[in-house]
Amino acid sequence: MKTADVTKKVGKGGLGAEIRSLLASNIRDYAMYVALVIIFIVFTIATDRLFISPRNLVNLVNQTGYVAVLAIGMTLILIIRHIDLSVGFVAGFLGAVAAILLMRGWNVWLVIPVVLLCGIAVGVYQGLLVTRIKVPAFVTTLAGMFIFRGLLSWVTAGTGTIIVRDRTFLQLSNGYIPDLPWGQNVNFHLLTLLLGIAMVGIFILGQFKQRQDLKRYNFPTTSPVIFVGKLVFFSAVILAVTWIMASYRGLPWTAVIVAIVLLIYNFILNKTRLGRHIYAIGGNPEAAELSGIKVRNVTFLVFASMGLMSALAGILYTSRLASATPTAGLGFELDAIASSYIGGVSVGGGVGRVTNTIVGALVIMSLTNGMNLLGVDISFQYVVKGIIFVLAVAFDVITRSKAKV
Amino acid sequence: MSDYILEMRAITKEFPGVKALDNVSFQVRRGEIHCLVGENGAGKSTLMKVLSGVYPFGTFEGSILINGQPQQFRHVSDSEKQGIAIIYQELALFPELPIYENLFVGHEIMKGRIIDWKETKARAKGVLERVGLDLDPSMKIKDLGVGQRQLVEIAKALSRDAQILILDEPTAALNEDDSENLLNLLQELKGQGVTCILISHKLKEIVAVADTITVLRDGRVVTSLNARERKVTEQEIIKHMVGREIENIYPKRENVQIGDVLFEIKNWTVVDRTRNREILHNVNMQVRKGEIVGVAGLMGSGRTELALSIFGNVPGYQITSGELYLNGKQVQFRHPADAIKSGVAYVTEDRKLNGLVLIQDVKFNISLPALEKLVEGLVVNEHEEITMAEDYRRSFDIRTPSVKAKVGNLSGGNQQKASLAKWLFAEPSLLIMDEPTRGIDVGAKYEIYTLMNRLVAQGMSIIMISSELLEILGMSDRIYIMSEGTITGELDAQEATEEKIMAMATKTTEGVRE
Numbered sequence: 063m064k065t066a067d068v069t070k071k072v073g074k075g076g077l078g079a080e081i082r083s084l085l086a087s088n089i090r091d092y093a094m095y096v097a098l099v100i101i102f103i104v105f106t107i108a109t110d111r112l113f114i115s116p117r118n119l120v121n122l123v124n125q126t127g128y129v130a131v132l133a134i135g136m137t138l139i140l141i142i143r144h145i146d147l148s149v150g151f152v153a154g155f156l157g158a159v160a161a162i163l164l165m166r167g168w169n170v171w172l173v174i175p176v177v178l179l180c181g182i183a184v185g186v187y188q189g190l191l192v193t194r195i196k197v198p199a200f201v202t203t204l205a206g207m208f209i210f211r212g213l214l215s216w217v218t219a220g221t222g223t224i225i226v227r228d229r230t231f232l233q234l235s236n237g238y239i240p241d242l243p244w245g246q247n248v249n250f251h252l253l254t255l256l257l258g259i260a261m262v263g264i265f266i267l268g269q270f271k272q273r274q275d276l277k278r279y280n281f282p283t284t285s286p287v288i289f290v291g292k293l294v295f296f297s298a299v300i301l302a303v304t305w306i307m308a309s310y311r312g313l314p315w316t317a318v319i320v321a322i323v324l325l326i327y328n329f330i331l332n333k334t335r336l337g338r339h340i341y342a343i344g345g346n347p348e349a350a351e352l353s354g355i356k357v358r359n360v361t362f363l364v365f366a367s368m369g370l371m372s373a374l375a376g377i378l379y380t381s382r383l384a385s386a387t388p389t390a391g392l393g394f395e396l397d398a399i400a401s402s403y404i405g406g407v408s409v410g411g412g413v414g415r416v417t418n419t420i421v422g423a424l425v426i427m428s429l430t431n432g433m434n435l436l437g438v439d440i441s442f443q444y445v446v447k448g449i450i451f452v453l454a455v456a457f458d459v460i461t462r463s464k465a466k467v
Numbered sequence: 468m469s470d471y472i473l474e475m476r477a478i479t480k481e482f483p484g485v486k487a488l489d490n491v492s493f494q495v496r497r498g499e500i501h502c503l504v505g506e507n508g509a510g511k512s513t514l515m516k517v518l519s520g521v522y523p524f525g526t527f528e529g530s531i532l533i534n535g536q537p538q539q540f541r542h543v544s545d546s547e548k549q550g551i552a553i554i555y556q557e558l559a560l561f562p563e564l565p566i567y568e569n570l571f572v573g574h575e576i577m578k579g580r581i582i583d584w585k586e587t588k589a590r591a592k593g594v595l596e597r598v599g600l601d602l603d604p605s606m607k608i609k610d611l612g613v614g615q616r617q618l619v620e621i622a623k624a625l626s627r628d629a630q631i632l633i634l635d636e637p638t639a640a641l642n643e644d645d646s647e648n649l650l651n652l653l654q655e656l657k658g659q660g661v662t663c664i665l666i667s668h669k670l671k672e673i674v675a676v677a678d679t680i681t682v683l684r685d686g687r688v689v690t691s692l693n694a695r696e697r698k699v700t701e702q703e704i705i706k707h708m709v710g711r712e713i714e715n716i717y718p719k720r721e722n723v724q725i726g727d728v729l730f731e732i733k734n735w736t737v738v739d740r741t742r743n744r745e746i747l748h749n750v751n752m753q754v755r756k757g758e759i760v761g762v763a764g765l766m767g768s769g770r771t772e773l774a775l776s777i778f779g780n781v782p783g784y785q786i787t788s789g790e791l792y793l794n795g796k797q798v799q800f801r802h803p804a805d806a807i808k809s810g811v812a813y814v815t816e817d818r819k820l821n822g823l824v825l826i827q828d829v830k831f832n833i834s835l836p837a838l839e840k841l842v843e844g845l846v847v848n849e850h851e852e853i854t855m856a857e858d859y860r861r862s863f864d865i866r867t868p869s870v871k872a873k874v875g876n877l878s879g880g881n882q883q884k885a886s887l888a889k890w891l892f893a894e895p896s897l898l899i900m901d902e903p904t905r906g907i908d909v910g911a912k913y914e915i916y917t918l919m920n921r922l923v924a925q926g927m928s929i930i931m932i933s934s935e936l937l938e939i940l941g942m943s944d945r946i947y948i949m950s951e952g953t954i955t956g957e958l959d960a961q962e963a964t965e966e967k968i969m970a971m972a973t974k975t976t977e978g979v980r981e
Contacts, residue, residue, distance in 0.1 A: 279853050281869055333846045335838045342835055345824035352780055352813065352821055353836040353889075354804035412826050 080285055089461055090406050091418065097404075098425050105432035113432055116310035119303075124235050126427040127316035128153065128378040130420055132394055133401035134327050135371030137419045138364045140402050141344040143411035144192065144199035146365070147395050148206030149372045152184050154391025155214040157376030160231070161224040161386035162217060170230045178373045184210075185369020189362040199365075207395070218388040225385045234319065235382035238312040250305075251312030258304025262297045269293055316378060320420070323374070327416045340364065344412030393444075400451040401426050408462060409455055426450070471532075472497040472662050473518075473631055478529035480513055480522065487513040488527070489686040495631070495679075500653055500663045502673045505683035506708055506936065511666050514683070515633055519553050520546040533631075550630030554620045554637060562609035567591035569608055570623050590626070598622045598652055614645025618652065625661070632656070633664045638672060639767050643975065650676050668765045670701040670973050682707040701973075702966070709936060709965035717941030718917045721924070725944065726756030728795070729928045730811075730897050735789035737776045746772045746784065747952045754897065754928045759919065761943030762932045763968050769952035770932045771816055774899050778813040779806045793897075807836055812895035814886050816902045816932070818879075822886045825875030829867055829885055830856035832874050837893040859888035864914065880911025887918060898922065901932045916942060936965045950974050 085092060105113040112118060132149050139146050156177050163173045184206070191202045218224060226232065238251070245252030269289075276283045283289070307313050331337040339360050342350040351357050375394065380386050405422025407414030429450065433443050473495040480488040488510050495501045503511050516522050518531060520540030531538045533549050540546045560569050567588050575582045576590065591604035598618045608616060617637055624632055634653075638646040650672060653663050667673055673680060680699055682689040689707045692699050730753070737747040747769050754760050764770050776784055777791065779800030790797055793809055800806040803813070815822040823832050833856050834841055841848050841855070856870035863884045867877055874885055883903070890898060903919070904912040919929055919942065933939050939946055946963050948956040948971040956971035 275850070279857070281871060335842055335845075335847060338831065338835065338838055338847060341827065341831075342824050345826045346821070348821035349815075349824055350835075352778070352803050352815060354802070354807040354893075355835075356802060356804060412824070 077285065077287060080288060084284070084288065090458065093457060094404060094406065094418065094421055094425065098421060098428065101425060101428045101432065105428065105435065109432070109435045112435055114306075116306045118431070118435070119306055120310055120314055122424075122427060122431045123314050124316045124382060125431055126423050127235060127320050128375040128382065129394065129397045129401060129427055130320045130423040131323050131371045131378065132375045132398035133405070133419045133423045134323055134416050135368040136395075136398040137402045137405070137407055137414050137416050138327070138331075138340060139199075139368055140399070140407045141340055141411055141414045142361055142364055143344055143347070144361065144364075145399070146188070146199065146203045146206075146368050148184075148188065148203040148210055149368065149375070149398055150391035150394030150396075151207055151210035151214055152181070152369065152372040152391070153376035153379060153394055154386075154389070155210040155217070155376070156180055156184075156373045157380035157390055158214055158217050158224065158386035160377055161226050161380050164226055164228045164231060165224055170228050173231070174377060177377055178370060181369040181371070181373020181376070182366050183369065184372065185366035186362075188369070189365030192365060193358040193362045211391075214390065215388045218386060223385050223387045226380060227384075231377075231381055232384055233315055233381075235314075235316050235378050236384075237315050239315060239318060241312060249309075251308040251310075254308040254313040255304060257313060258301060258308065261304075262300050265296060265300065266293055316382075319374075319378070323371075324416060324420060331416060336360070336363070341412060344414075346412070396447070396451070397423075397426050397430075400447065400454070403451065403458065404454040406458070409459060410462075422454075470497070471495060472534060474532040474535075475514070475518065476530045476532070478514065478517055478527055478531075480517055480527040487686050488517070491529075491683070491686070491688050493681060493688065494691075495662060495664060498657055498660050498662055499678040500657055500665060500676050502665045502667065502677040502680045503683065504667065504670070504673060504680060504704060504708060506934075509683040509708075510686040511683055512635065513686075515553060515635065515664070515666065518546065519543055519551055519633070547627065550628060551633065552624035552627060552629035552631070553633040553635065554617070554624060555635050560608045560616060560619065560623075563607060565605045565607055566595070566602065566611075566619055567604040569619060570594055570604075570626050574627060594622045594626045595619075597625055599648070599655075612645070614641050614648065617641065617645070617649060621652065621656075625656075629661070631662045631664065633666070635666045636668065636767075637665070638667065638669060646672065668973055669975060670704050671975060673704065674699055674701055680704060684708060701970070705966050705969045709969060716913055716916075717938075718913065718920055720920050723757070723923075723944070725758050726926070728753050729756045729793065730754040730930075731792040732777065733790045733792075735773070735776070735791075736787050737772065737781070737789075738785050738787050739783060740785050741783040745952060747776065750789070750949075750952075750954055752947060752954065754930060756896075756928055757923050757926050758944045759923055759929045759931055759942055761939040761946040762930060762949060763934075763936065763939045763946055764949035764972050766934065768949040768972065770949055771901055772952075773949070774813055774901050774930070774932060777806070778811060778899065779803050807893055807895075810894070810896040811899065812836070812890035812893055812897070813899045814890055814901060814903060816905065818882050818886050823874050823882060823889075826873060828871045828873055829860070829865065829877075830870040832885055833859055833870075833889045833892055836889060840892070855892065856888075859885075859892070863888055863918065878907075878911075880907040880914070883907055883911065883915060884918075887915070891922070895927065897928045897930065899930045899932070902934065903931060904933075904935070904938060936968055939963075939968065940965065948972050 102114065132153065136146060136149065159180060160173050160177045163176065164170065188202050188206055191197045192199045239253060241251050242253045273283055273289065331340065339350065339355045342353065342355055343357050343360055347357055376391070379390060401423035402414065402419050403409070403422070404425050405414070405419035407419065426447065429447060430443065433446065471494045475491065475493040478488050478491045478493070479486065491510070491514060493514065503514070505511050517527050520543045523541045524539040531540070538549060561572070570591050571587055576587045577583060578586070588604050595602055595604060598621050600615060600618050600622065602615070608619065611619065621632065637649055641649065653665070653676060657663065665673070665676070674694070677694045680692040680694055682692070682704065684707070732750060732752050735747055735750040736745065738744070739746045750773060762770050762773070772784070775781060776786055777800070779802050791799065798809055800809070800811070806813070819825060824835070830852050834852050838847060841852050853870060859865065860867065860870055865877070865884045865888065866881050874882060877885065904915055919931070923929055931939070931942060940960070940963055944960050946958045946960065946968065947954050948958070948968055950972050955974045958967060
């Protein structure tokens with residue numbers, strides 16, 4: 063997780079001034095982390111530490127999985143100033159398709175790619191409507207919401223809830239990565255721990271390399287104290303989470319899947335030409351077009367990717383519940399959009415990072431998880447989520463209008 | 468009663484860095500047609516905005532008197548109450564609403580607390596007759612022609628008992644017949660005691676209808692000519708509009724070497740499909756290697772449309788005929804990407820609107836049109852990007868804390884240098900620059916001019932679209948003059964004068980039709 067660059071070199075003011083300036087320029091990101099920490103503390107106290115028990119944290123990860131992949135796809139959609147309201151029922155419907163195919167005896171390794179392709183097909187259909195016929199995305203995907211809700215209840219009409227029994231498929235959202243052979247002798251999950259340590263190593267190396275690059279081009283860098291503080295803090299968080307996972311049953315497959323998706327999308331957005339084009343379109347579509355970017359094609363691609371992510375979310379959700387239900391997917395779009403906005407996607411488009419979106423998804427799903435533990439009524443949960451959502455966006459609008467541009 | 472229905476005394480209006488109006492005094496007699504002329508940027512529109520209260524009392528110096536009474540307009544509605552009505556170039560009508568609703572919008576005829584539609588329609592009929600429109604008031608605005616819409620605007624003003632009618636370029640979008648019709652109407656209204664202030668670039672119309680002609684230049688009144696006492700000629704007006712010394716703000720070109728023809732368009736005709744109107748008619752143009760070709764013309768003459776249609780970005784436009792040649796080979800650009808690949812670049816007129824991505828940093832913007840040059844495998848090489856951006860920052864002297872600063876935070880001149888850097892990174896052979904120095908200060912202008920000279924010395928060709936005649940004269944090797952979507956003249960730098968260009972730019976043509 064990288065915090066945004068400090069725009070001004072803070073030379074004379076000392077540490078206090080530097081912290082203030084860091085706060086001012088990264089208030090959005092920090093607010094999100096603070097919110098997450100507060101949510102964790104409040105629920106930990108309210109549930110008498112049940113909330114941070116390894117069992118529940120793993121549960122939280124598995125619950126967050128499907129929302130996280132939807133939110134990653136949604137982040138791209140929102141960056142280019144569109145919206146997709148259909149993702150919930152597309153996920154629900156495709157999850158049901160997976161369940162039905164498995165029920166008919168299809169091999170799981172055939173089912174998964176077929177369902178993912180179906181997701182791309184849905185994205186292609188909506189992308190074509192938006193880019194070729196120029197139906198606004200809001201309308202296209204609102205219609206999609208109805209269509210796929212209808213299709214979902216149609217395919218589940220005869221059977222009602224479809225139970226999934228395929229063990230491999232169920233592993234996706236309920237299983238853990240296998241341990242190394244010599245991990246049997248210790249009372250924790252060795253591979254998980256090693257992965258965690260490797261992650262810390264990669265993180266620290268990456269930060270050092272980034273810092274060196276900044277220095278090489280004479281860009282302002284944070285002072286050593288802040289830099290080391292940041293390294294220690296994030297390393298501690300990664301190690302703590304790793305330890306909790308390792309001392310339980312190891313790293314859930316969901317976490318692995320989300321991590322791979324996150325890595326790919328983060329790479330595309332930050333390193334590739336396509337990523338630059340996505341940000342350019344979000345920042346100023348007319349300027350992007352006149353800079354030779356084929357806005358229509360990029361938009362189409364982003365919708366196709368959203369379809370793919372919806373299919374993946376459907377698979378994860380069906381696996382999680384071990385069944386497909388006629389109401390699966392209800393309200394997922396809200397969770398996905400809220401995660402993106404809480405994660406710092408700008409309402410005006412052009413700004414947003416998938417890494418932060420994941421944290422946004424954690425905020426939303428911690429709320430859900432915590433309130434479920436407390437036995438809060440589902441109707442009241444909607445109200446709370448709605449309020450958090452609108453607060454996040456209001457906060458975003460206020461901080462951005464203050465910062466100007 | 469005062470002799471003057473309107474007096475503006477010693478108006479000075481400043482914007483940060485610019486004096487838009489400098490001690491302007493302006494008097495309008497009751498019941499006359501008073502024409503206001505001047506180059507783009509001379510201060511005409513600013514003066515009218517001061518008058519109508521768009522710039523509220525207190526944001527400018529000087530005083531406004533109506534019928535001898537001092538006024539303090541804080542809002543447009545205040546000036547409306549005093550009988551001042553402005554009809555803007557972009558018409559302020561609701562296309563989906565019927566004429567009668569448009570006429571009385573904001574001043575609805577009420578019966579108690581509800582709108583009296585019957586009375587509205589009846590009165591609408593009467594108001595339309597006053598402007599000579601024999602139309603059913605229930606027709607929607609979108610079904611009317613541009614000329615008819617203009618008349619509806621005037622009818623709307625009259626329905627509000629406007630005493631002073633201000634028309635800003637009313638005939639800019641009209642054909643000959645409609646223009647004549649409108650001018651006749653103004654004279655009729657004059658007979659009924661309505662005072663008109665007419666802003667126009669079409670000098671022929673002005674000498675035909677004006678009682679008084681006031682010429683503005685650089686925010687000052689140059690002269691006020693009484694056209695009732697003697698006939699004023701177009702040449703005389705032009706002389707007053709442009710008559711100033713050319714300051715030496717244009718760097719000298721050294722060893723100019725002009726080569727073969729690089730770019731050529733033939734019989735270029737473009738139709739705006741959304742309005743079903745020809746916007747460019749039979750344009751022919753040639754650009755040689757190492758040449759700066761100026762394109763002069765007034766606003767709305769089709770210069771930007773020409774650039775966009777060449778560049779392959781035609782939202783709603785259709786190129787109905789014409790060929791484009793690059794290095795002697797015929798090419799077609801379906802998208803700006805094609806144009807960029809062929810070595811054409813277009814620096815837009817409005818860098819904030821469609822030139823730069825303001826929320827992104829300097830290097831992001833510079834690398835955008837030619838990002839593939841920095842891509843290795845799949846990855847954009849950020850080191851090379853920074854090095855490249857730093858090079859441009861140094862050689863163009865883009866003043867920014869770093870190439871990682873957001874472009875939106877730079878000053879206008881530095882933004883313009885960044886847009887130029889962006890396009891040069893794409894290594895074009897033809898650079899189209901639309902208003903390259905709009906809204907930037909003299910120092911930055913000089914730097915941009917120097918850069919342009921450097922580029923053509925390296926063999927690049929430049930098409931420079933500009934509203935500033937001095938810039939056109941100071942920079943171009945050759946000049947095309949456009950009016951109403953056609954080329955009305957071509958001049959060599961040596962033979963060109965402001966008067967000649969003005970005369971060609973104000974020529975009415977029969978080029979584009981509806």
